[in-house]
Amino acid sequence: MPPLKLTEVASGFELPLFVTSEPEDASRLYVVEQRGKIRLVNGGEVQSAPFLDIAADVYQTPGNDDERGLLGLAFHPDYAENGRFFVYFNTRSRTLVLREYRRSTSNPDQAAPQSQREFFSIPVLVGNHNGGMLAFGPDGMLYIGVGDGGGDSSNPDPNNNGQNISVKYAKILRIDVDRYPTPPDGNVTGGDPDVWDYGLRNPWRFTFDRCRGDLYIGDVGGRLFEEINIEPRGQGNKNYGWSVTEGSTCLKADEPPGCTSPTITAPVHSYDHNRGDGSVTGGYVYRGSTIPALRGKYLFGDFATDRIWMLTWKDSLIEPSSSLSQDLASESTIQGLASFGEDAAGELYVVSYGGSVFRIDPE
Numbered sequence: 541m542p543p544l545k546l547t548e549v550a551s552g553f554e555l556p557l558f559v560t561s562e563p564e565d566a567s568r569l570y571v572v573e574q575r576g577k578i579r580l581v582n583g584g585e586v587q588s589a590p591f592l593d594i595a596a597d598v599y600q601t602p603g604n605d606d607e608r609g610l611l612g613l614a615f616h617p618d619y620a621e622n623g624r625f626f627v628y629f630n631t632r633s634r635t636l637v638l639r640e641y642r643r644s645t646s647n648p649d650q651a652a653p654q655s656q657r658e659f660f661s662i663p664v665l666v667g668n669h670n671g672g673m674l675a676f677g678p679d680g681m682l683y684i685g686v687g688d689g690g691g692d693s694s695n696p697d698p699n700n701n702g703q704n705i706s707v708k709y710a711k712i713l714r715i716d717v718d719r720y721p722t723p724p725d726g727n728v729t730g731g732d733p734d735v736w737d738y739g740l741r742n743p744w745r746f747t748f749d750r751c752r753g754d755l756y757i758g759d760v761g762g763r764l765f766e767e768i769n770i771e772p773r774g775q776g777n778k779n780y781g782w783s784v785t786e787g788s789t790c791l792k793a794d795e796p797p798g799c800t801s802p803t804i805t806a807p808v809h810s811y812d813h814n815r816g817d818g819s820v821t822g823g824y825v826y827r828g829s830t831i832p833a834l835r836g837k838y839l840f841g842d843f844a845t846d847r848i849w850m851l852t853w854k855d856s857l858i859e860p861s862s863s864l865s866q867d868l869a870s871e872s873t874i875q876g877l878a879s880f881g882e883d884a885a886g887e888l889y890v891v892s893y894g895g896s897v898f899r900i901d902p903e
Contacts, residue, residue: 541833543903544867546874549889550581551896555604557672558613559881559889559897564620566883571897574609575600576629580649581897592627592641592651599630604876604893608664611672614682616717619643625651626717628674628684634664638674638684640717659720660734662708665699666690669742669760673822677714678753678773681724683736684713685743685757688782696762696791697783702739703796705731710782712737712746712757728777737771739780739804745822745879750886751836754853758822758840759807764789766820767807768840770853778805787812808858809851819843821877828886831902839864839880839888839900846874848890868900 555574562568569581576595580587599608612628619625623643631637642655664670669687677683688701688710701709705728714736716724723733742760749756753773759780761767765787769780784792787810790799797803811817823840834850841848848870851861865871875894882888890898 544864545901545903546868546870546890546898547901549584549897549899550586552586553579553895555893556878556891556895556897557611558879559891560613561883562619563615563617564884566885569883570613572610572613576610578613582649587649589650591649592653594653597631599632607668607670611670612674614674614676617676617680626674626682628672630664630670635661636664636670637661659715671743673743673745675746675748677748681714682717685746686711686713687742702782703784705735705738708732708734710738710740711735712740712743726776736776737778737780739782741782747822747824749825750827756822756838758820760819761786765810765812766817768809770808779803780805808853809861817842817845817847821879823880824882824888826888828888830887841877843877846871846877
């Protein structure tokens with residue numbers, strides 16, 4: 541592996557949570573700010589006018605320790621032709637919504653905020669564990685990560701949403717944006733029609749390997765373990781155990797389906813909180829061209845410590861994780877590892893909650 545570095549590509553953002561590009565244009569980066577704006581970085585320059593400003597609709601975080609706000613963004617695979625994109629956020633009326641907007645027909649650097657469609661709205665139960673990730677899968681469906689509705693470590697999942705397939709909380713949802721609310725074939729049956737996977741505490745960031753199509757989920761833990769869950773392409777309907785299990789530990793032996801049930805899929809990787817780590821930030825499998833030795837490696841990190849690791853998973857076999865923190869100087873450079881990001885060329889980025897976006901480059 542060659543030496544790596546974090547190259548700052550843009551700064552001056554207010555509580556940034558995510559970065560991505562249009563599906564066919566890596567030169568245009570979009571940065572999601574928690575309080576309700578999406579900022580456009582075009583040719584390395586942050587545009588003065590927001591691409592989208594829905595701050596009037598978005599719950600305004602009182603500080604930098606709240607989990608509510610504008611949390612997710614995904615561009616339609618045919619965005620260049622249809623201008624459609626999707627956001628997921630907390631409203632001021634204590635709901636979580638998935639909403640569609642469109643690019644302005646007169647100015648590609650701005651959205652048309654009046655062109656909106658709401659897919660679903662669910663009540664906010666406590667305020668934390670909202671999930672937030674949106675991503676289109678290789679099947680063309682939109683996947684949405686929703687947390688278990690909130691709580692604290694002394695009372696994990698008080699409403700038992702993790703094992704209840706009839707609710708949207710604690711799930712990866714999957715919808716057809718062209719036929720909604722008609723569910724796509726293959727979702728979990730017998731419950732909420734949008735459910736794809738369940739038993740997740742707070743799937744803050746997940747991704748699809750753009751080469752193989754496998755789904756990587758970073759699930760934020762509670763008292764004990766942070767999890768990386770991986771499922772092969774198209775093999776959904778998984779139960780990842782929460783809140784009966786956390787990592788490999790049994791939390792609720794007397795609750796169905798039971799800790800030893802074969803219906804529970806264990807994480808492929810987990811880590812405990814012994815070194816101060818405590819909030820996993822799921823990342824991406826590198827498929828870019830500038831760092832050939834990194835191809836096929838999955839990068840992920842931790843919000844609490846700004847550490848970054850990589851691991852390799854292929855055909856159900858996993859290589860142990862190794863640290864990139866020292867090489868990238870991530871612990872001294874990043875101020876809250878809020879998210880990773882991927883552009884249209886497969887290059888990877890890191891979002892610092894302190895206000896900057898970095899690209900991972902060869903030294």
